[in-house]
Amino acid sequence: MLEGAFSLLDKLMDEGELGLTQLADRCEMPKKTVHRLPDQMEVLGAVENVRGRYRIGARMFRLGQSWEPVPGIMRVARQPLRALSATIRTSTILAVPRRDRVLVAAASIVRAEDVARLRPGATVPAGMEFVSAPVRTATSSVVGTVSAVLDSGRSATALKEAVGHAARAISAALAS
Incomplete structure (x- = not known):
């Protein structure tokens, strides 16, 4: 699960905002898995959902700054x-x-x-x-x-x- 979350974060870092289908394709993961991970990561502040597109969240920024x-x-x-x-x-x-x-x-x-x-x-x-x-x-x-x-x-x-x-x-x- 952690490997999938970091794969997702890497793709978002490289490409900015991505929708679920794009994330699934780029991460080479099933769409069902990619749908579940961003939702969980959004609750933690690791990603943000903006009109159906995901991007790195403020919590990741704060962690990276440290x-x-x-x-x-x-x-x-x-x-x-x-x-x-x-x-x-x-x-x-x-x-x-x-x-x-x-x-x-x-x-x-x-x-x-x-x-x-x-x-x-x-x-x-x-x-x-x-x-x-x-x-x-x-x-x-x-x-x-x-x-x-x-x-x-x-x-x-x-x-x-x-x-x-x-x-x-x-x-x-x-x-x-």
Whole structure:
């Protein structure tokens, strides 16, 4: 049952709003099962039903906001990411490894085309070019990277120092 619920949530996350038939097709589950799960999940606030179409509910938003790859990292990363984006005028992210993927944990978006691709919780898109520097814990373990989108015509060398400075600031704040 949990596997089915998470499959449903994954599809809603990827596609926004879906009706029951669409959910059943995309999740490859019987329509009867898909009908029962969203109703139960709606009672819990995990999904919302808007005119017969389901979407992620407010409770999932609240739960997602409490996740951190390393305790305290989200709090200490926000300001350096914003300052970095403002300085270099491109989108920046805090990327963290999770199992077989690299996730966007936090982002400071400057370029409109990056809004959908670099939303927190998304997998870092393949094929996008970044300039990155490691974020380390007090024990020097790498827990993620600060990465800046490398747009065409920009030199990676020009961004490297600023990205490294932001990564070191986050690492120092984690260590304290």
